[in-house]
Amino acid sequence: MAHQQIYQTMQLEGATYFSAAPPLTKRRRWGEEVIQKVLWVCGAVSILTTLGIIFLLGQEALLFFRRQEVVLAKFLTGWTWQPQTLQFGIWPLVNATLGASLIAMALALPLGLLIAIYLSEYASPRGRSILKPILEILAGIPTVVYGYFALTFVTPVLRRTFGFDLVEVFNLASAGLVIGILVLPMVTSMSEDALRAVPISLREAAFGLGATRLETSVRVVVPAALSGISAACIVAMSRAIGETMIVAIAAGAGPRNFENWGEALEGLQALNPFQAAETMTGHIVRISGGDLSYESLDYDSLFAIGLLLFLLTLVLNIISRAIVKRFREQYD
Amino acid sequence: MSVNESSRPSWMAAGGFPTGDRQIRLDCNRHRLGRIWVMLLRISTFLGLLVLGTLLYNVINSSFGFIVSRNAFSPELLVLEVSPHVKAGDSLRDAAAAVRNDADLIAIVPRGSEGSGLEGLQTLVLPLTDFEETFQLLAIASADNRVLAQATPADIEASLPVGGQWSDISKELSEVPVRLLLVPDDIGVMSAWLGSLDVPELSTLNKQQLTGVLGSHVSEGLIRRLERDQPFDSRSKENILELIQLRVVSPQIVASFSLGDTVLRRNQAEAVAAENLATLEFKSWLTRDFITDAQSSRPVLTGIRTALFGSLWVIAITIFFSVPLGIGAAIYLEEYSSHNWFGRIIETNINNLAGVPSIIYGMLGLVIFVRALNLLTSGALFGLVTEQESNGRTVISAGLTLGLLILPVIIINGQEAIRAVPNSLREASYGVGATKWMTVRHHVLPSAAPGIFTGAILAVSRAVGETAPLVVIGAATFISTDPDGPFSKFTVLPIQIYQWTSRPQPEFRHIAAAAILVLLALLLIINTTAVLLRQRYSQHRI
Numbered sequence: 079m080a081h082q083q084i085y086q087t088m089q090l091e092g093a094t095y096f097s098a099a100p101p102l103t104k105r106r107r108w109g110e111e112v113i114q115k116v117l118w119v120c121g122a123v124s125i126l127t128t129l130g131i132i133f134l135l136g137q138e139a140l141l142f143f144r145r146q147e148v149v150l151a152k153f154l155t156g157w158t159w160q161p162q163t164l165q166f167g168i169w170p171l172v173n174a175t176l177g178a179s180l181i182a183m184a185l186a187l188p189l190g191l192l193i194a195i196y197l198s199e200y201a202s203p204r205g206r207s208i209l210k211p212i213l214e215i216l217a218g219i220p221t222v223v224y225g226y227f228a229l230t231f232v233t234p235v236l237r238r239t240f241g242f243d244l245v246e247v248f249n250l251a252s253a254g255l256v257i258g259i260l261v262l263p264m265v266t267s268m269s270e271d272a273l274r275a276v277p278i279s280l281r282e283a284a285f286g287l288g289a290t291r292l293e294t295s296v297r298v299v300v301p302a303a304l305s306g307i308s309a310a311c312i313v314a315m316s317r318a319i320g321e322t323m324i325v326a327i328a329a330g331a332g333p334r335n336f337e338n339w340g341e342a343l344e345g346l347q348a349l350n351p352f353q354a355a356e357t358m359t360g361h362i363v364r365i366s367g368g369d370l371s372y373e374s375l376d377y378d379s380l381f382a383i384g385l386l387l388f389l390l391t392l393v394l395n396i397i398s399r400a401i402v403k404r405f406r407e408q409y410d
Numbered sequence: 411m412s413v414n415e416s417s418r419p420s421w422m423a424a425g426g427f428p429t430g431d432r433q434i435r436l437d438c439n440r441h442r443l444g445r446i447w448v449m450l451l452r453i454s455t456f457l458g459l460l461v462l463g464t465l466l467y468n469v470i471n472s473s474f475g476f477i478v479s480r481n482a483f484s485p486e487l488l489v490l491e492v493s494p495h496v497k498a499g500d501s502l503r504d505a506a507a508a509v510r511n512d513a514d515l516i517a518i519v520p521r522g523s524e525g526s527g528l529e530g531l532q533t534l535v536l537p538l539t540d541f542e543e544t545f546q547l548l549a550i551a552s553a554d555n556r557v558l559a560q561a562t563p564a565d566i567e568a569s570l571p572v573g574g575q576w577s578d579i580s581k582e583l584s585e586v587p588v589r590l591l592l593v594p595d596d597i598g599v600m601s602a603w604l605g606s607l608d609v610p611e612l613s614t615l616n617k618q619q620l621t622g623v624l625g626s627h628v629s630e631g632l633i634r635r636l637e638r639d640q641p642f643d644s645r646s647k648e649n650i651l652e653l654i655q656l657r658v659v660s661p662q663i664v665a666s667f668s669l670g671d672t673v674l675r676r677n678q679a680e681a682v683a684a685e686n687l688a689t690l691e692f693k694s695w696l697t698r699d700f701i702t703d704a705q706s707s708r709p710v711l712t713g714i715r716t717a718l719f720g721s722l723w724v725i726a727i728t729i730f731f732s733v734p735l736g737i738g739a740a741i742y743l744e745e746y747s748s749h750n751w752f753g754r755i756i757e758t759n760i761n762n763l764a765g766v767p768s769i770i771y772g773m774l775g776l777v778i779f780v781r782a783l784n785l786l787t788s789g790a791l792f793g794l795v796t797e798q799e800s801n802g803r804t805v806i807s808a809g810l811t812l813g814l815l816i817l818p819v820i821i822i823n824g825q826e827a828i829r830a831v832p833n834s835l836r837e838a839s840y841g842v843g844a845t846k847w848m849t850v851r852h853h854v855l856p857s858a859a860p861g862i863f864t865g866a867i868l869a870v871s872r873a874v875g876e877t878a879p880l881v882v883i884g885a886a887t888f889i890s891t892d893p894d895g896p897f898s899k900f901t902v903l904p905i906q907i908y909q910w911t912s913r914p915q916p917e918f919r920h921i922a923a924a925a926i927l928v929l930l931a932l933l934l935i936i937n938t939t940a941v942l943l944r945q946r947y948s949q950h951r952i
Contacts, residue, residue, distance in 0.1 A: 107845060109847070110845055110846060110847050113847050114742075114746055114846075114847075116738065117738045117739070117741055117742035117746060118742055118746075118747075119738075120734075120735050120736075120737075120738030120739040120741075120742055121738075121739040121742040121743055121747070121752075121753075121756045122756075123735055123739065123817065124739060124756055124759055124760050124763060124817060124818060124821065125755070125756060125759055127763060127774070127814050127817070128759050128762065128763055130774055130778060131766065131770060131771075131774050134773075134774060134777045134778070135770070135773065135774075138777065188454075189454050189457060189458065192450065192451050192454035192455075193451075193454050193455045193458050195451060196451035196452065196454065196455050197455070200448060200451060201455075209455065209459075212458075212459060212462060213458065215462065216458070216461070216462050218868075218871060218872075218875075218933060218937065219465070219875070219930070219933075220874075220875025220876070220877065220904055220929060220933070221875070221877065221878075222875065222877045222904045222907050222908050222911070223465070223469070223875075223907070223926050223929070223930070224465075225908070225911060226468075226469070226907065226911045226922055226923070226926060227464075227465050227468055227469075229911060230468060230472065230911075230919055230923075231464065231465075231468045259461050259465075262458060262461075266458070290440050290441060290443075290444040291444060291448075292440075292443060292444035292447045292448070293440070293444075296447075313765065316765055317765075317767075319767070320766070320767025320768070320769065320770075321767070322767065322768065322769045322877075322878035323877050323878055323904075323908065326878070326881075326908070327908065327911055327912060359767065359769050359878070362769055362773070362882065363769065363878055363881050363882065366772075366773075366776070366881065366882045366884070367881050367882075367887075372781060380773065381773065384769070384770055384773045387767060387769070387770065388766065388767075388770050391765055391766060391767055392762060392765070392766070394765075395761075395762055395765035396762070399761065
């Protein structure tokens, strides 16, 4: 890097001005090389982690799919997850995961974006210096505390509001709303970063044309920051999908099974947010929380779910990075 | 930016810019819309703050409040059994003599009264205080409350009928009527009566007396087990007192109230207490005992010491593993390889790793550290346990798993800190002939240190609150021994909170809330350290 350039310049200058002097050669410094190798190993650990995740999840999941009880097609299309009767259809778990995540997004996206606009476009520097740390505190609270909050506060409030018959003690809505609160700081701070990255000249041009502050924010700044904002949304979605403790505590212990697609979609039963349902992450935690034999079908099935979960979040993360890279507006 | 057709406001389509009154009206509308939206934005922000407030309120609300509790066996009665003015073991005749002399009131505590009920009667002669003389026989209760729980009230009444006379029991007794008969359900009345006596505290007894009390009230099997755990001779008085509290007195919570209910619905709490003949007291679930006690299956007696030590052990391992590794990787990426293909791969890879759900790390830890490296992580390799009973679900497995989890965060934060070091610093160093490592060691790192450490501490605070991966790698949910090394079984604070929250009984909600307060305090301390560190270092640099 920098020192190489200097080194090259020195060599060049040596060649030009001091041609009589012996050429500068690079002496091998063993200490330096050892340090560089050690640091290289540190960097390589992260690669090993990724390879480990992919390899191990893949290997164990393969063990699962190789078993004769398991049919891949049924795994991908089935609506019953019942290891006791050897029925492994992933949809009840996926449905609950997506349901909770969508509820979370429905809360976190509008609220997060509005707060971000307020912080970036309206709040005074002093107001921002108070509000941002508070949001950071919210981001630093452990998820198990949010789980407690969901079960002991949000669920009772929902039950009192919508009726005790309609809303079950464990339900997807409560878990989803609290996941929304969990990802809110993330949506806010990422969106705010994107909004603040929009150059001030754009705002000034809009004001110069007679736009109000609202018109400037909504019609100029937000569109300009759209790539960053959508990346924030996708990362938040990925985080919501992978969230575990809240759903493990508040969403229920047991997949919401159906016979087939017809039954699941009949009267949109599968989408009822007020009933208990188990998400992918919730299922993994519940099953692995008990004493699990390493050779059992249950154990292997967890890794099939884990692999799906990993791929789902990985794809979302890659998409978000691609959006930022591809659609970023360059103003300078 | 060009204005295209679709984004052109509707009023423009009508033909040209509006003028005069129309313009004023339009402008008014635009500004009104603006004001409405500002309100909306303010409300949204306020909602965000409200959520944080509600969350804290919810936790604090459950951590303190009234409890209505009832002892299974009154501690005063235990004191009376051994304290000087009570002659435990007096025969019924002696007791009756005392009654005849009008000297004392009597409580009769039958032992093993399954049979005819009276052979095994052991009497306690209690001092006469301010009771009316008509209450000749005050109470019948079983020693451990279990014998009479088996016998029905009718059984007891059959052997000692209310309205009968002492002479019904034995001809030698006087013809004084039996006035009050208490059956187990009414034991609260007895507690209230005993409360009015001037009985010294249980803790004023000496160790020998306490051991005697314990021995006479629990089964022999339990005594043997306790003796095996730790001989009574070597136990402290406090320990025996605790055992008596747990096994004999064993307070049962009838109802518990949140702080809000305690303040606003005091009457209701009092009504519940009166209904159950139990005592109402204000309880802070977060006490010193709660922090220093080991785990127990009973919510009133449990503590979080085991979990706290577990958390500290796990975090220590996590720090030792991931902080050096993370900082090393950050240095490598920023100073050595930021432009070659390997650096780019690691970079992308780390960003992806940071987005992997934590539970996946738990599964990774389960397969690698718990299963594959079983011999290493259980300590079998070092001869601590035999290979047959090696179990990789130990502190070190948890620490390493969390280490992998926060590694990407430490690397990313470290990279940012190193990147912020101005290039002129490096070039000046090279200019005076320093090697690459000298430059990094003496110029880049000191300058980036506050940022690196702040990032690392924030990452560690994330590991402190992490639950899901540890559930997956199999932290023990109930252990009462403190972890004493990297190879011991453990539980951590978040897992305790998870366990307690998942219990249906309301008392466990309260202790979960108290544990949450401890966890949040711990995180606050860690994060404050990070902030202070940053401030201190940045002052030094100027």
